[in-house]
Amino acid sequence: MSRITEVLQQCRASGRKALVTYIVNGDPRPEVTLAAMHALVAAGADIIELGVPFSDPMAEGPVIQKGHERALVHHTSLAGCISLVGEFRQTNRETPVVLMGYANPLERMGYGAFGTAASAAGVDGLLTVDLPPEEASKLKQELAQLNLDTIYLIAPTTTEQRIASIVSLASGFVYYVSLKGVTGAGHLDADSVQQKVTEIRRHTALPLLVGFGIKDADSAKAIGACADGVVVGSVLVKAMGEATDQSCEDICQRLTEITASIRSGLDSLS
């Protein structure tokens, strides 16, 4: 069983809503990320989603775009993300780490080389925003052999037929994008999320996590009520952007506050 499946099953069994936190590797400075990952876990994150910076992050809103830009100033690479996970694994063997990024750095490294390195370092899954299932079959094959989960997105525009085919390929969890828009958008509508989640559940028993547009304890609670958990990103990356000149400890302190508050929102559901 993959680490992702194990953690999400434990969450389900104990009635805990899963919290996935997203930060960009290397943002705002490379030495912050490892400490930030540990701080997020300590504050209640169940899964870490580590953003792999890309020069052209098409699905991101302005906040996360800036995070990618700050990280790229330091030449943060996909290989660097993998080795960072290796470092994280020296002290944390329980918390799953999902790499989230775009196809081109992966193409450059090669699917095989990526899979081997990622698996050895203790990466658990991969979410590639611009690699829909139709284009992902080769990668999926490589990763499945190595017991790495391929995470796919489902969107408000995804038809019922596509939902059925996407969940049949998915492993680990299904990621529902809560709104039509980029990350950090402000027009989240809990009722329509609830409806779509119900529709997706008819097709799969996999854990269903919802992301995009969740920014505080209230929105986490509203969305968490109908899903297995939530993904939070822009609010954390925004904090990074506001703290570029602060010490690593201060940045981690700020991330801890945000994460703990969202955690308490989710915990109030159980």
Added chain:
Amino acid sequence: MNKPIDYNAMPDASGHFGNFGGRFVSETLMHALDELQSIYDDVKNDPSFRAEFDKDLAHYVGRPSPLYFAERLTKKIGGAKIYLKREDLNHTGAHKVNNTIGQALLAKYTGKTRVIAETGAGQHGVASATVAARLGMECVVYMGAEDVKRQSLNVYRMKLLGATVVPVESGSKTLKDAMNEAMRDWVTNVDNTFYIIGTVAGPHPYPQLVRDFQCVIGREARQQCLAQEGTLPNALVACVGGGSNAIGLFHPFLSDDGVDIYGVEAGGLGVETGKHAAPLNDGVPGVLHGNRTYLMEDENGQIIETHSISAGLDYPGVGPEHAWLKDLGRVKYVAINDDEAMQAFRNLTLVEGIMPALETSHAMAYAEKLAQQRPKDEIILVNLSGRGDKDILTVAKIDGIEV
């Protein structure tokens, strides 16, 4: 001998040209692309759609555009005969309008009320704003902040046409960033918005439908050359940014084995300097803006900044069909540097009284080189993709003149 390639059979059903093309977008857009493809598949062979398209091209764009024998230029170069396919004489001054007329018709069929576009040189933005004005649709054009500066005349034209021009401040502030921002708008407003992509790039079915709309260039040129010279040209030359004017000219000739075909990329300060926009000359296959193609990137797969004097060629990728044609060896892709293009701009202006766009000047510069190497009875047909009025401020600046 291998079986001859059926160029009309590409892209395949999944939108690929061999290893290239495809549909690399976030899930939110997949349905919109499916929908676009099914509408396009329905209308592309529908006589009433074609009739409406042809009528607009004739009466609104002013087609067919002439095939002009550049006699004085030919004499000056002293080699093969140079013919110019005069896309600069189209309404709005470039080939771009052929495509926006087609996509505006598609937008009408989809029932969307708002169109968006990305633009580099501003020609596609102007052509999009033009068709939107004519259809009474809202139009938003994304343009890199750097390009807003160097193509200010076109920015004002778009505004006069009622479009909103949004300067894009992210990344390198040029065409690729404008395209990122247009994609972000589309993801957000996918219910009411039609994205008019300006070149043969982007996710399937864009490379196919933009090509199909632009192929009017090559179909006309083929007939005109046969009528005027009694024979096919020996060579074709077109500049390649994303590659829409080039594929429009090339495609109807791909099965004519006797026709040599040259795509001209922007060599910037020289391909060897790394400061250029010539991914087919000096790039590697990768994924950007919805398709797999040749890209300019670093060793980590990050897209790198390009350089060209011409905003319309300043793009790190290229349409996937060109990537495929390069690997097949059917089309030869060469590069022309900034200063060579400038020289060709001046030549054509002074010798023929035709002021080409700086994009087009790259094709002219290569055509001059080629004409020198080829015998006098041969014919070189160049796609004169657009007129140069939009570039006079850039040229004046190089000349140190304030206009």
